[in-house]
Amino acid sequence: MKGKLVRAEGHLANIIPIHLDASFFFERAVRSLDRNHVDKALKYFRKAVEYEPENPVNHCNMAGILSEKGDYEASNTILANVLEVVDPSMTECYFYMANNYANMDRFEEAEQALVSYLEEDTQGQFMTEAEEMMELLYYELDRPAKLNRIKSRKGVVEHDQARELLEEGKFAQAAELLEGMSSDYPDYLAARNNLALAYYYMGLFPKARETIDEVLEQEPGNLHALCNLAIFHQNENRADQVLLLIKKLRVIVPFQHEQVYKLATTMGILGQHDIAYSHFRRLLKDEETAADPALAHYAAVAAYNTERYDAAERLWHYVAKLDPGSEVSRYYLSSLEAVRQGEQDPEKLSYHYHLPFDEQFRQWENYGNGIPEEMKNDPLIRSSFFWALRHGDRSTKMQVIHALGMIGDYEVQQALQSFVEEPGEEQDLLEAAQAVLNDLKSAEHEERNAEMVRPLTAVTLKSIGKVQSPSEQPENRPVSHWQAVVDRALQMSEAKAELQQEMERLWTYYVSRVHPEVPGTKQIEGWAAGLEYLAAKNHNRPVTYQSIAERYGISASTVSKYAKQIHRVCNSNSPLI
Structure with a gap:
């Protein structure tokens, strides 16, 4: 009997105890979601709430799952508890509640929740969606909403303009507009996040980092800021800080498309390709985002980077179907076949919907002095050039200076002017950049003098x-x-x-x-x-x-x-x- 007890004690000594806490059940819930086991995910999220009832994120995750299951009433009960007890500052819960009420055709209550969101929320994160819902409610109720003010509306027009400039690759102009907004509307964190991105795309990493620090000082849990900070730490080779942020980001399961997209691309850039693939797959299952060729390409990249080559091939064929005029899918399908045949070593791919940098240069050289407009205006291509101008090797910088001279717009002049003022650059690079800058200014001056000022008509x-025109006439x-x-x-x-x-x-x-x-x-x-x-x-x-x-x-x-x-x-x- 005594010997048996000894054996039992020795056996137990080799067992590693499981530490049951909110994080444990959170991770179990995430795994269940990845496998489409929604009921299990809900069960684990409930346990996370039991272990950490003061964390509003756990409650919102549970409400989101209930909403996806169609149990809108239960979802709203949880969201109301967040606003009344757990964290009244989480005003986005009003927006989630409005969505749930609308799905139940309870439009009066949806309007009340939506008005609360618009009047109380300072960030305006779901402003576009709220405006669309307001239009739906106007149609259903046959009257305008009783809305006194929109708390986050200040600066929204300017912010929309700045976002459009970012989408067009006009980073310097966007930065100028957003800098003004940051001083006028210091609590408008979405504008500060985009200002950090503008700096980042221009290669101004210290300013980008400083801006993100300001956002996180005001809102430590801001997802966009945390994602941006992780990328900045990676650029600074601060591996310890990157690992800490990865640990924090791994357990976040956002339900809004924009946030899922941001988190997925961030995790991919950080080398967490499995997690990125999981989030991209979630987005592709939603009909609202399934037809986005860039999203499908990012999912293919994540699949490739995790050696899911069959999945990557299917996804790139899907990209080709969505965007038949693009060369991206053809290029990567060809590279994938070369890897399979042993003709090319597999390398990790980047999360950009354009051709690799070297391939871009080869194609640009084929155009001589004329470059297609779509290439000039592609923000991803432009940002890669601006980044390489500051952080590439000597040969790459010289190529970029030549390429930027062929684009020759305001953004290019700003980038080149900043480059020639940068201390520590090699003299021949500075001279080349100054020569291109002088040529651009001279051409601009001549064009201005030659331009005839006249009112425009329909003719x-x-x-x-x-x-x-795609179908050019003989003339x-x-x-x-x-x-x-x-x-x-x-x-x-x-x-x-x-x-x-x-x-x-x-x-x-x-x-x-x-x-x-x-x-x-x-x-x-x-x-x-x-x-x-x-x-x-x-x-x-x-x-x-x-x-x-x-x-x-x-x-x-x-x-x-x-x-x-x-x-x-x-x-x-x-x-x-």
Whole structure:
């Protein structure tokens, strides 16, 4: 008997005890979600709440799972408890509650929750979604909402402009706008996060880091700031800090698409490819984001980096289907086949939806002095050049200086001017950059002197922003993408003559006001949809962002974005609703 007891004690001594805490059950919940075991995930999230009831994130995770299961009432009970007991500052819970009420067709209560969100939330994280829901409620209730103020509205217009500049790769202009906002609206953390990104894309890492520190000082749990900080630490080779942040980010399971996307790309960049792949797969299962070729490419990259080569191949074929004109999927499918055949060593791929840096240069050299507009305006390509200008080796910097000279816009001049003022650069690089800068300024001066100042009409509209038509005429006559916008709006609309005239009037006036600043050519559908919406509103026609979006095959938020941009220029004294 005594011997048996000894053996039992020896056996127990080899058992590693499990430390049951909130993190343990949180991780179990995440694994269950990855396997689509929603009921198990809910059970584990409940246990996490039991172990750490004061943590509002645990409660919100449980509410999110219940909402996904369709148990909106139970989800709202939890969210109400967060606002009343756990953490009243989590005003985004009002927005989640409004979504749940709307899904139950309880529109009066949805409106009440949405108004609370708009009047109490300072960040405006879900402002676009809230505006779309407000439009839905207006339609369902047949009256405007009883809204006294929008607490986060200050600076929203400027922030939208800055985000658009970032999307167009105009990082210096975005930074200038966001710097002004940071001083005017110090609590607008979304603007500060984007300012940090603008600095980062320009290669100004110390300023980017300083800006992120300011955000985290105000809101230590800000997900976008934590993700950005992790990337900055990695650039500074601070491995210990990166590991601490990875540990914190691994256990976060956001439910909003934008946050999932941000977390997935961040984890991929940090080398956590398995986690990145899990988040990207979640996004691809949602019909709202499943048709995004960049998202599918990132999922393929994560699959490749984790040696899931069959999955990577399927995903890149899917990218080719979504974006048949892109060379990205063809390039990576070819590289994947070379790896499989042993002709090429596997290397970790980066999370960018464009060709690798060396391949970009080879293609640019084929164009001589002329570069396609879509390449000039691609923000990812531009940011990679700005980064390489500051952090590449000598040969790469010289190539970048030459390439930037072929782009030659305001952003390029700002980057080159900053480069020549940077201490410690090699003399021949400084001379090359100064020579390109002088050439650009000289060409700009000559163009300004030669330009004839005249008012624009519907006729001269055709001559602005010319690009080559895909079906070139023998005379090689150029086609204006500005004209293509109004042509597309006229083609898609079912409007009578007076509304068509209004679209032409609005567009001609808009172009005349913003000339010579010509946006990129990629969003003709968005511009046309926004133009039609605004023209219909001006003539008191019953129209919604959603109805226009469905005809153009784009999102309601895209229609809203471009309609408001035209409106700011053409109807600045009246509100757009």
